Structures are given as C-alpha cells and as structure tokens.
Amino acid sequence: MKTRFKGTRLTALLLLGLSCIVCYFAAQSFMSMWEPEKIYPLDDFREAKLSDYFDGIEGTPADQPVFIQEGVEEGGTALLLCGTHPNEPASNLTGVLFLENASVERGRLIVVPTANIMGFTHNGAQEGHPQGYTLETSEGNQRFFRYGNRLSNPIYQWPNPDIYIHPTSGQNLSGKEKSNLNRCYPGRPDGSLTEQMAYAIVELIRKEKVDLAFDLHEASPEYPVVNAIVAHEKSMELAAMVTMEIEFAGIPIRLEPSPKNLHGLSHREWGDYTDTMPILMETGNPSQGRLRGRTNEDLVITGEDKCYSKAFELGKLYIPYDGDQPISLRVARHTEAISLFLENLEFIDDSKGVTVSGIPGFEDILEKGVGYFLAEPN
C-alpha cells in the first residue's frame, strides 16, 4: 500500500531551511576553488600582470600574474604558457616547477602559470573530477593544486552561443568553444572575456618579442594527438631537431604539423599573427579521458586505471600504457622537451639562445617525483 505524506506550511519551511543549509555547504566548497594556490617563484623572477599588455582586462577575472626572469647574457626570449586547460594538470605544474627552480643565464624566460585563470575556479559538471590534488615535497610537506575546467567559468562569461564563429577566420565551432582559450586566438580587444584574454596573450608575445612560445597541454590517451609536439611551419625545423633528440633519449613522441585551416589554436594563430615560433605539446592524461573508471585524486596523480589497461590491450590507445601514467612522468616529458628546445634554439639563430639551469632532468623527476622539486610551503 502506498503511503501518502501530507505537505504543510511547516514542512515547506523545514525543507526550505534544509535547502539553505545544503546551499551554504555547497557554496563553501565551490568558493574554495576561487582561492589561488600558493606558489613560490624564485626571487629572480619579476612579477608583472597580463593587463600590462592589454589594459582592457585590468580588474577583470581574466587578469593574472606573468613572471619574467632575465639572464646576465643577452639572448632570445622564451614563453611558457601553462594552464590553458586547467583540467590538464601537468601543464600548470610544469610552469610552477620552472618558476620555483629556473635560473636564467642567457636570454629571458617568461612564465604564465595559470593561462586560463577563469577555468581554475570551477570544475566540470558531471565529470566527477576532484577539486584538486596534493603532492608531497622533499621535506614531507603538502602542496595543493587545483584541478579546474577546460572552459572559462560561466559565472564570468555567459552565455555561450549555439555555434561559435571564430572572429578572424569565420570558422564554425561548437558554441562552448567561445569559453576555450585555445580556440579564441588571436583574440579580440572587444570580444568575450576569454577572447580578450587571448588577445592579451598575443599582445604579450608581440610586445616582449617572444622568439619561442610554448603552450603546454595534456590529452586523453585515446586521442591521436597525444605524447606529441604540434609545430607551426615557422617552428618545424627546430621541432624536428628536438623530436629526434627526445626519441634518441628513449622517450616516444610524435611530431605533428599545425593544420593551416584549423583556426583559433595557439600553434596556428601565434605563428600567423606574431613573429614567434609556436610549439604546443601534449602528454597523456587518463583523468581527462572518456574511457576512465573511478575518477579521483589518485587517478590524477598516478594515472592508474583498469579501463585504460584494457583499452591498451585492445590497441585503442595512442600512448604506451603500462598500467599507469603518473603526473611525474607527464611533467618530466614537458620539462625534458622544453629544455631540449631551449638548448637547440641557438642553432636556429645564434643570437636568440636561451640558457636555463636548475631544472631537474627527466630521470630525476621520474625517480624522486615532481613534488620533490617544489618549494616548501611557508
């Protein structure tokens, strides 16, 4: 027999009160992601703002820190743009690793650790992603990093259209891509906040006369462009040299040309609209893949997933997957590739060399873990 409970004004009030309590705790949880994690750049880095390059974003959620270190000897300028997609944690973490360890001897190094800062303040609905992950430093302290969303937070930029028409090319994209920093280049000074942020980054590249610009990413293991370097025509010669060196070191990587008719992406538009040599790099991140099983902090850090092991057995992955894909490996891949690009830059133009020391090597990061090389919190 079906029992029917009667609703009254009193039950309505009680239930509304309960909703308010749930709202309070949910709000506390969501708002905790608005607080940026602490990072500890070396004193040699000077802090600037992205709005220094385009004042249209001053005072908006798109404004963010830019760190610059100059060497004693003159040379070229390299840019590390990290955190374009905040659900690809090895990107942001590589930037932090450079900020906390890099000593520039020749040329200049510019690091933007949270490129889409508006994507770090939330994570994806129905994805089950953790809000962050914790790494242990060499002294056993904990460092927390946020795991954000691929897109800008809708509380800052709303609404997205059904179809996003890329402004400079007229290319049609899915509407949500209007909030994707890596579909908005070269950006617009009067566009959406994400387009303005893209415009500010392009202005940074122009005004700082960046010679070599990296955009660091991660991709699903089942996505063909993974463990890869994507290079514009301008950077292809350098990228080919580096790819061979990485392969000689026993690290599998593929080199992809930037498609000429795929617009809005850094590896295409930075090359077409500025004088820089753009490089985009991808590592394999199971925590963002569609085949993943249980999604939690462990998956972000270790990349261990039975579903991916099965997919690898079936030949469905584009990375060698031996049961895990730890974040240390993913950061080590980025770090090693960046170091080799910087070492080889002077062979393209002798006056544009950039020498950076203090960055741990591939084997060191693998052996000790990336947390070992992060600064102690204070």
Added chain:
Amino acid sequence: MIMTLIYRGIVLFVLALVIRCIFKEKDLWKQVTAALVVIPLILRVLMIK
C-alpha cells in the same frame, strides 16, 4: 553585463515560483522535489556556480 543581470532576474523569478510551489503543494514528496530544485537556483542567483 546587462545580459547577465537579465539572466539573474529570470533565475530569481523562477526561484520565486518554485518557492511558491513548495508552500502551495500538499504532497510532501513533491515539496521535497521542489526543495531540491531550489538549491541550484539559489547558487546561480548568487553567481556561485
């Protein structure tokens, strides 16, 4: 900016209607359902999520 204000106004209006429903509804389980619907609407009006 104006779009966002209009949007928040619409959400506030829907929120008010749902709260009105809670008080008019005689079935407890339908009240519970409406109370659940209220949660995302409050978070969106406040631009928290």
